[in-house]
Every structure is written in C-alpha cells, then in structure tokens.
Amino acid sequence: MQQYDQSKIRNFCIVAHIDHGKSxxxxxIIEKTGLLTSRExxxxxxxxxxxxxxxxxxxxxxxxxxxxxxxxGEEYIFNLIDTPGHVDFxxxxxxxxxxxxxxxxxxxxxxGIEAQxxxxxYLALDHDLDVFPVINKIDLPSAxxxxxxxxxxxxxxxxxxxxxxxxxxxxxxxxxxxxxxVEKIPAPKGDPDAPLSALIFDSLYDSYKGxxxxxxxxxxRVRKGTKIKMMATGASxxxxxxxxxxxxxxxPCEELAAGMVGYITASIKNVKDTxxxxxVTDVDNPCEKPLPGYKKVNSMVYCGMYPAxxxxxxxxxxxxxxxxxxDASLNYEPETSVALGFGFRCGFLGLLHxxxxxxxxxxxxxxxxVTTAPGVIYKVHKTNGEVxxxxxxxxLPDPAEIDYMEEPIxxxxxxxxxxxxxxxxxxxxxxxxxxxxxxxxxxxxALLRYELPLNEIIYDFFDALKSRSRGYASFDYELKxxxxxxxVKLDILINKEEVDALSFIVHKDSAYDRGRxxxxxxxxxxxxxxxxxxxxxxxxxxxxxxETVKAMRKDVLAKCYGGDITxxxxxxxxxxxxxxxxxxxxxxxxxxxAFMSVLKLDDRK
Amino acid sequence: MELYIHIPFCVRKCKYCxxxxxxxxxxxxxxxxxALMGEIAYYGRHMEKKDxxxxxxxxxxxxxxxxxxxxxxxxxxxxxxxxxxxDGCEITVELNPATIDGEGLKELHKGxxxxxxxxxxxxxxxxxxxxxRIHSYEDFLxxxxxxxxxxxxxxxxDLISALPGQSVGDYQDSLQKVMRxxxxxxxxxxxxxxxxxxxxxxxxxxxxxxxxxxxDREMYHLTKKVLKEAGxxxxxxxxxxxxxxxxxxNSGYWKRVPYLGTGLGASSFMEGKRFKNGTNLKEYLQNxxxxxxxxxxxxxxxxxxxxxxxxxxxxxxxxxxxxSRGVSIxxxxxxxxxxxxxxxxxxxxxxxxxxxxxxxxxGDRVYLTDFxxxxxNYVFERFL
Numbered sequence: 001m002q003q004y005d006q007s008k009i010r011n012f013c014i015v016a017h018i019d020h021g022k023s024x025x026x027x028x029i030i031e032k033t034g035l036l037t038s039r040e041x042x043x044x045x046x047x048x049x050x051x052x053x054x055x056x057x058x059x060x061x062x063x064x065x066x067x068x069x070x071x072x073g074e075e076y077i078f079n080l081i082d083t084p085g086h087v088d089f090x091x092x093x094x095x096x097x098x099x100x101x102x103x104x105x106x107x108x109x110x111x112g113i114e115a116q117x118x119x120x121x122y123l124a125l126d127h128d129l130d131v132f133p134v135i136n137k138i139d140l141p142s143a144x145x146x147x148x149x150x151x152x153x154x155x156x157x158x159x160x161x162x163x164x165x166x167x168x169x170x171x172x173x174x175x176x177x178x179x180x181x182v183e184k185i186p187a188p189k190g191d192p193d194a195p196l197s198a199l200i201f202d203s204l205y206d207s208y209k210g211x212x213x214x215x216x217x218x219x220x221r222v223r224k225g226t227k228i229k230m231m232a233t234g235a236s237x238x239x240x241x242x243x244x245x246x247x248x249x250x251x252p253c254e255e256l257a258a259g260m261v262g263y264i265t266a267s268i269k270n271v272k273d274t275x276x277x278x279x280v281t282d283v284d285n286p287c288e289k290p291l292p293g294y295k296k297v298n299s300m301v302y303c304g305m306y307p308a309x310x311x312x313x314x315x316x317x318x319x320x321x322x323x324x325x326x327d328a329s330l331n332y333e334p335e336t337s338v339a340l341g342f343g344f345r346c347g348f349l350g351l352l353h354x355x356x357x358x359x360x361x362x363x364x365x366x367x368x369x370v371t372t373a374p375g376v377i378y379k380v381h382k383t384n385g386e387v388x389x390x391x392x393x394x395x396l397p398d399p400a401e402i403d404y405m406e407e408p409i410x411x412x413x414x415x416x417x418x419x420x421x422x423x424x425x426x427x428x429x430x431x432x433x434x435x436x437x438x439x440x441x442x443x444x445x446a447l448l449r450y451e452l453p454l455n456e457i458i459y460d461f462f463d464a465l466k467s468r469s470r471g472y473a474s475f476d477y478e479l480k481x482x483x484x485x486x487x488v489k490l491d492i493l494i495n496k497e498e499v500d501a502l503s504f505i506v507h508k509d510s511a512y513d514r515g516r517x518x519x520x521x522x523x524x525x526x527x528x529x530x531x532x533x534x535x536x537x538x539x540x541x542x543x544x545x546x547e548t549v550k551a552m553r554k555d556v557l558a559k560c561y562g563g564d565i566t567x568x569x570x571x572x573x574x575x576x577x578x579x580x581x582x583x584x585x586x587x588x589x590x591x592x593x594a595f596m597s598v599l600k601l602d603d604r605k
Numbered sequence: 606m607e608l609y610i611h612i613p614f615c616v617r618k619c620k621y622c623x624x625x626x627x628x629x630x631x632x633x634x635x636x637x638x639x640a641l642m643g644e645i646a647y648y649g650r651h652m653e654k655k656d657x658x659x660x661x662x663x664x665x666x667x668x669x670x671x672x673x674x675x676x677x678x679x680x681x682x683x684x685x686x687x688x689x690x691x692d693g694c695e696i697t698v699e700l701n702p703a704t705i706d707g708e709g710l711k712e713l714h715k716g717x718x719x720x721x722x723x724x725x726x727x728x729x730x731x732x733x734x735x736x737x738r739i740h741s742y743e744d745f746l747x748x749x750x751x752x753x754x755x756x757x758x759x760x761x762x763d764l765i766s767a768l769p770g771q772s773v774g775d776y777q778d779s780l781q782k783v784m785r786x787x788x789x790x791x792x793x794x795x796x797x798x799x800x801x802x803x804x805x806x807x808x809x810x811x812x813x814x815x816x817x818x819x820x821d822r823e824m825y826h827l828t829k830k831v832l833k834e835a836g837x838x839x840x841x842x843x844x845x846x847x848x849x850x851x852x853x854x855n856s857g858y859w860k861r862v863p864y865l866g867t868g869l870g871a872s873s874f875m876e877g878k879r880f881k882n883g884t885n886l887k888e889y890l891q892n893x894x895x896x897x898x899x900x901x902x903x904x905x906x907x908x909x910x911x912x913x914x915x916x917x918x919x920x921x922x923x924x925x926x927x928x929s930r931g932v933s934i935x936x937x938x939x940x941x942x943x944x945x946x947x948x949x950x951x952x953x954x955x956x957x958x959x960x961x962x963x964x965x966x967x968g969d970r971v972y973l974t975d976f977x978x979x980x981x982n983y984v985f986e987r988f989l
Binding site for chain 2: 552556572576
C-alpha cells in the first residue's frame with residue numbers, strides 16, 4: 001500500500017450542462033494520468049452501462065482513482081467522482097458533490113452557460129466546493145472562449161481568465177487541467193484518529209460481494225473486521241473488504257482513512273440498507289452525529305408496468321427485484337388492471353429514470369412491456385379528514401368523498417435565446433405555468449423562471465421545449481411542494497367499457513382538450529372490427545369527446561396464383577400474430593401501442 | 606392429380622403484378638422450354654404409374670403464350686408422353702391479348718388445349734394503360750373472337766375492380782362489356798397493393814387515390830348480383846361460372862387435390878407435403894437442361910414443408926371455405942376421423958353468431974355468408 005498523505009489527495013468532480021463534454025474530459029484525465037494506455041481506453045470509461053453510452057448521459061455516478069505525477073515532481077492521488085447528469089438524479093448529484101472538495105466546471109466554448117450549468121454550479125458552490133472553470137470545444141469554428149470567460153465571471157461570479165482552453169475530444173489542453181486540479185482544488189481535511197464517519201454517495205449490488213458501498217471518509221479509519229453501522233437505516237455488518245476504484249475494477253487495500261474515497265463490502269444483501277447520503281460509522285467507536293444532508297429519496301413519477309404476455313408476470317417481478325438491488329430509488333408494488341392483467345405500479349425519480357428502467361427491463365431482461373401513462377403523486381383530502389397519496393388514477397375515491405386535491409409543483413429555470421422567449425412563455429402558459437421572473441444573462445439570452453405543475457412536465461414538456469426553441473432551450477427544475485388544484489379523473493371508454501389502464505388525472509381546464517386528443521389517437525390505434533366501436537372520453541360519467549372506429553367491411557385476399565397456399569397461410573399467420581399482441585377489452589381487441597400512444601399527445605411543432 | 610406448368614415470362618411487367626415473371630430473350634425462353642421438359646420427364650420417370658394420372662393441366666404465368674403456341678404444344682406432348690392424361694382432362698392456357706394470333710389459337714386447340722384464361726382486367730383503355738397492360742380492349746375483342754373461331758368453348762376472362770380513379774359506373778361498364786361476350790367463366794378480383802410493385806409505391810401512402818372501402822365493396826357486390834342475373838354463379842370468393850364450367854384445376858386447390866407444380870418457383874402439394882421450386886432462373890436452367898437430368902439437388906426447393914395433422918385440418922377449413930359450397934362435415938370426419946365440431950366447435954359457433962358463416966347440418970355443409978366472404982381472412986385465421 002502506498003503511503004497515506006492527505007495533502008497529496010484531490011477529491012473532485014466535473015460539473016457541466018449535458019453534452020458540454022463532461023464524460024469526454026473524464027476520459028482524457030484518466031488517459032493522461034497514465035493508468036491506462038490509449039489502446040485500453042474504451043470511449044467514455046466512466047459511463048459503463050451500455051445504455052449510458054448509447055444515450056451519452058451518465059445515469060449512475062462512477063468513480064475512479066488515478067495517480068498523477070505533477071510538474072512539481074510529486075505524485076498526487078486523484079479521486080474523480082463522476083456525477084449523474086440529469087435533474088431526475090439531483091439528490092444523488094448532491095451527495096456526490098458532498099464527497100468532493102472541489103469541482104471542475106466544463107463550459108462549451110460555443111454554447112456558453114446553459115440552465116444545467118447554472119443549476120450544477122450553484123449546487124457545487126452550495127456544498128462549499130472550490131470550483132474552477134474549463135472552456136471546452138475550443139477547436140469548434142463557432143468557439144468564442146473570451147465571450148464565454150466573461151459570461152462565467154458575470155453570471156456565476158468565479159474567476160475565469162486563466163481557465164484552461166481545451167478540446168477534450170482531441171486531447172488539447174488536458175495538462176493544464178491536471179495542473180489546476182493540483183493547484184486549485186484543496187486537499188481533504190479530517191482526522192484519521194477520530195471516530196469513523198463516512199458519507200455514502202453510491203452503492204452497487206454485486207452477486208459475489210453483496211452491496212459495495214461507495215464512500216468518502218470524512219473522519220476516522222475503516223478496515224477489514226471493523227463493525228460498521230449505517231446511521232440512518234440502522235443496518236450493521238462486519239467489513240469484509242475495503243479498497244479503491246481502479247478504472248473499471250475494484251482494488252482492495254488494507255485501510256481507508258480520513259480524506260480518502262473508496263469502497264466497503266460487508267456482505268450486505270440490499271442497497272436499501274445503504275442509502276445514498278447515509279453515514280457509515282464504527283459500532284464500537286461511533287461518531288457523535290451523522291453527516292448532514294441525508295434525506296430519504298421519494299419517487300416523483302409513477303406508472304403501471306405490465307408484461308405484454310401475461311405469462312411473463314413472474315419474470316417481470318424477478319427483473320424488478322434484481323434492478324432494485326442496485327437502484328434504491330426504484331419502487332414497485334403489485335397491482336391488477338382489468339385491461340392489462342397482473343403488473344406493477346412502479347415509482348421513479350422522474351421520467352428519464354422511468355425510461356431507463358423500462359429500457360433495461362426490455363433489453364437486459366428481454367421483456368415486452370406495456371406501460372401506462374406516467375403520473376405524479378396526488379394528495380387527496382377526503383371529507384372525513386383522511387389524506388390519500390394517490391399513485392394510480394383508478395384508486396381515486398368517489399368524488400363525493402373528496403374534499404379537495406393537491407398536486408406537486410416545481411420551480412423551474414429555462415434558459416433560452418431571446419428570439420424564442422415568446423414561444424416558450426406560451427408553452428409554459430399552456431402548461432399552467434406561473435411566471436416568476438426573467439433575467440437577461442446577456443443580450444441574446446435570458447433565464448425564465450416559472451412555477452409549473454409536475455404533471456404538466458413529465459410527459460413531453462422537454463420535447464415540446466426543444467421543438468419550440470429549435471433545440472436551444474435548456475431546462476432544470478426542483479420540487480417546490482404541493483398546492484391545491486382542481487383535478488379530475490379522465491376516463492376512456494372503448495365500446496362503452498371503461499379501460500382502467502387509460503384513465504388519468506388532469507386539470508379540469510385541460511380535460512376536454514386531452515380527452516379529444518386521446519380519442520383521436522386511439523381511433524388510429526384500434527383496428528377495425530366487425531362492428532362499429534365508439535371511443536369516448538368522460539369525466540365523472542359525462543362524455544366530453546367521442547370518435548368512432550368504423551366497422552370492417554373487407555378483409556380478403558382474393559388472388560391465389562399457381563396454388564401457392566404456403567404464402568397465403570403465412571399472410572394469415574402474420575395477421576393472427578398481430579392480433580395475439582392485443583389486449584381484449586370486452587369484445588374489442590386493443591393493440592398494446594394504444595396504451596403508450598397516449599404519452600405523446602403534444603402534436604404541435 | 607393436377608399438373609401446373611409455370612411460364613415466368615411476360616412482354617412487360619404490369620405495374621400491380623408481384624407474381625414471378627420477367628422479360629427474357631428468345632434464347633433464354635428456348636432454354637427454359639427445354640429445362641421445363643427435363644423437369645417434367647424427371648417426374649415422369651420417378652413417379653409410380655398409378656400416381657401419374659392427370660385430371661387437369663394448367664399453363665400459368667407470366668404469360669404462357671409468350672413462348673409461342675408451338676412450344677406450348679411441344680410441352681403438352683411431352684406431358685402426354687410422361688403422364689397419363691385422363692379422358693376429359695381440363696387443359697388450360699393463360700394468355701394476354703396481343704400475345705397470340707388466330708393461327709396460334711388454332712394450334713393450341715388442335716394440340717389438345719380445351720380451356721383459355723384471358724387476362725383482360727378492364728374494358729377501358731385508359732385503365733389498361735394505368736395498369737401497365739400491353740394491350741387495348743380492342744386487342745382483347747380480337748383475341749376473344751379468334752378463340753371462339755378456333756373452337757374454344759370454355760373461356761375465362763379476368764377483371765380487376767377498385768382501380769385507381771375507377772367509379773362504380775366505370776367498373777360496371779367493363780363487367781357488362783365482358784358479359785355481352787358470354788364467356789363461360791369470369792374471375793373478378795379487387796385490386797390488392799402488393800409490396801415491391803410500382804403500384805404499391807405509388808398508392809400505399811395515397812389511399813385517397815384509390816376507391817374507398819365502401820366503393821370497393823359496392824363493386825364487389827354488384828359483380829355478384831349482375832353476374833347472377835346473367836346466369837353465372839359465384840362458386841369461389843372471386844370466381845364466377847356458368848353451371849358446369851367451374852375451373853376444375855383451381856377448385857382442386859381448394860379441395861386439396863394433390864398437384865405437381867413444374868417450372869420456376871412453382872408450388873406443389875404431394876403426399877401431404879407442400880414444396881416450392883426455387884426462383885433463380887439461372888439455377889433452374891442449370892439444374893434441368895442437362896440431357897440426363899437425373900442429378901437433382903434437394904436444395905432446388907425454396908420451401909419444403911410436411912403438413913402436420915393440425916395443418917391439414919386448418920387447410921381443409923380455410924381452403925374449403927373459399928368455395929361457396931363450403932366444406933362437408935362428413936368429409937371432414939372421413940379425412941381426419943374426428944368431428945368437425947369437436948375440433949372447431951368454438952370457432953364455428955362464434956363465427957356463426959357474428960353472421961359470417963352458416964351451418965347446415967342436414968345438408969352436410971358449413972359455408973360462408975356473403976359478409977363472411979368479404980372478411981374471409983378474419984374467418985380463416987380462426988382456424989390457424
């Protein structure tokens with residue numbers, strides 16, 4: 001084991017707006033430090049989930065420990081803690097930041113500061129991190145490093161004149177970044193002889209080692225045999241192994257001490273026991289109080305997930321169980337739908353989190369899923385004083401029993417070029433936004449602040465935002481709280497039968513519009529039957545919109561040349577196969593796509 | 606058994622056609638005739654004599670007459686040598702107007718052909734042009750007249766309805782023009798867009814250019830009504846005939862009579878197996894034009910499929926129900942040793958309730974209603 005010298009440790013992260021080059025810079029840093037040869041470098045070492053690499057975003061925080069020989073001749077240990085890059089994972093980001101002493105701010109030399117840049121840098125400053133900026137993509141023809149430097153100083157108020165000008169993609173200026181890490185990021189503090197307190201910033205389930213806790217030692221030491229305790233969850237266990245993070249592998253060591261970043265394994269079975277933000281301490285010599293900032297993460301968005309093939313229900317249950325081992329923020333409980341059979345009501349941090357889980361279930365577990373429209377948690381205050389947290393619209397009590405309802409509200413920041421302010425404001429109005437204010441960042445760009453109901457932004461707000469600003473607007477939000485709202489349950493009736501999986505909660509002013517769009521959409525999705533099928537949207541039993549699927553008049557293949565019966569049979573089989581994938585509601589067959597189509601109702605471009 | 610001979614050549618490919626056909630030079634056509642006879646001779650040598658009795662012979666295409674009447678008769682002579690052609694055997698040749706003259710027709714008749722199937726498709730020249738046909742209505746009148754002169758007393762005429770821009774009146778006019786000629790048999794199909802054809806590419810995203818479903822059905826129902834008044838019975842979804850002139854060959858497909866298909870891409874149904882020749886012309890020629898023709902590779906088939914009991918029962922239903930007379934309940938039991946209702950009771954009851962099918966237990970028939978014919982695929986898939 002190398003010698004332990006706190007002054008030679010640098011714990012830091014990189015913050016940036018999406019696409020500004022955070023992961024690429026991380027790759028270059030790892031490469032330049034010589035732990036890996038260029039040949040060994042896979043593109044974007046840190047994003048190791050297949051899905052992450054495809055989407056180009058970081059979903060789970062990754063961490064790597066590298067050794068850098070600086071120009072002063074000394075060897076430094078860098079712990080680079082990569083943070084998730086999406087608002088759904090804000091809490092995870094905040095815990096990762098708390099494990100650092102400093103941060104590199106990456107800003108795109110052409111695009112300048114964006115909404116997430118601000119959100120992330122403020123988050124870093126809130127955690128008392130020393131932040132230094134780096135201007136990336138300086139080799140782009142549209143790069144304006146001087147303008148961006150001024151912008152960083154004006155808007156964020158941090159020194160930017162000596163910011164390294166780099167191209168992470170082409171490996172330009174990386175040395176400067178490494179030197180500034182040594183110079184500008186402070187060494188950790190903390191007493192290795194004090195009682196143990198370590199911050200959990202991530203955890204991972206491994207089928208051999210059990211839960212692997214990612215942590216930053218604030219005080220004290222931990223080694224094999226230490227009896228540890230998670231202060232918030234109360235779980236305790238004996239340490240089996242400690243170590244640090246090589247690139248893509250775990251390297252055991254004898255001891256972790258104050259200031260170090262590493263991992264602990266202790267035969268823990270469930271990541272629920274090692275919640276992000278919790279404090280690890282020594283059972284025999286506990287610290288006085290836990291580290292600040294722990295909170296229980298709550299799901300914000302819920303939807304129903306059903307196997308397309310009802311027989312796959314146990315497979316779906318097993319898959320969710322496995323995913324949850326690694327993802328404490330995923331919740332699920334069994335539910336049944338008249339339309340879709342047995343499935344689960346699942347809770348997520350946000351829509352991206354939902355999509356990721358859905359894709360992983362389909363890809364890694366080979367499941368064909370039907371997902372119902374995502375919804376938020378509504379608080380239903382009943383006349384008898386009871387308060388229900390409603391996650392499934394079907395469980396809404398009888399309107400007579402409801403006193404009032406509340407819905408979650410977020411405060412959001414939208415960064416947009418001035419030419420699109422009008423259309424973005426219009427979008428926010430349509431989504432029941434309350435205007436809070438606007439600031440000009442510079443002549444051509446402004447930051448809009450709105451309060452928006454969460455249920456208006458979980459479906460397609462981000463897409464609408466992008467399409468109405470030609471891709472220029474950026475967006476960030478955080479939960480503000482609950483507010484009373486006039487909400488109604490919109491039901492869809494197909495051939496006079498209510499389809500529970502299609503019901504959703506909507507503000508009463510949007511009910512008509514949404515109902516009409518749903519009916520139109522479903523009309524295109526439902527194939528013709530031998531009889532006419534009315535599709536109706538109803539609120540409280542009153543029909544507010546209607547469409548009709550006309551009866552089938554013709555389904556015939558007349559020609560059959562030269563006795564090619566096999567070809568005919570194949571056509572019939574194909575047709576039959578298509579119907580197998582449908583759901584029978586009453587005597588109507590509904591394709592699974594119909595259940596998803598309702599997710600994309602904003603047809604405005 | 607029945608024998609099908611595929612001639613995959615055309616003067617030009619029609620814009621809606623996705624059948625196996627192509628244009629070819631004379632040398633290729635001659636080589637093809639030789640190869641075809643090689644294939645026929647091979648089966649003649651390798652089949653038991655008792656199995657080599659032909660009830661029908663059918664030259665289909667493509668346009669069989671493109672290889673010339675002499676070649677067709679040449680092939681027919683070869684067939685007569687290798688198989689036993691039964692007395693009263695139905696021998697059909699498909700043809701398109703403007704591909705054969707009076708002499709050729711006489712030659713066919715003399716050579717033993719006793720049925721013709723003429724592809725007219727429409728009696729309107731602008732519609733014929735749109736379809737990419739090579740002939741005019743006048744060409745058709747000429748060939749039809751010459752065929753009668755040559756002595757043909759069993760002629761089918763093909764028509765297609767629901768053409769782009771076609772009105773019910775336009776179609777009715779075509780139909781009536783054909784009826785006035787009093788052919789013994791009429792096939793009336795409604796247009797289907799087949800993937801990969803120019804028609805598909807033009808119209809698949811522009812359904813508004815085609816008659817809508819209502820109009821399509823109106824034409825279809827009109828056909829039945831008008832033809833019935835003129836003494837034609839619908840005996841299959843799209844086929845109409847004067848009594849006694851139903852196509853024996855095509856009915857054989859629905860009745861699951863064994864048939865041998867020869868020629869490029871031809872399908873066969875023999876000994877409970879369905880198989881299909883390959884569709885590569887070069888390989889076909891190489892395989893069959895050798896003098897000995899004995900070395901025959903099994904991979905010459907694109908498909909080779911032995912039917913299970915269940916397949917056979919399903920076929921019995923979805924092929925048999927294409928015919929107006931439907932299927933026989935006793936016949937089913939005779940074939941499979943099981944009651945039709947024991948196997949398909951649930952489906953049959955449901956379909957009957959939906960008004961698609963009628964059961965006449967006394968008369969021993971199960972058959973489709975007119976509406977059942979309109980949505981026959983919906984019915985047939987229940988039996989898969």
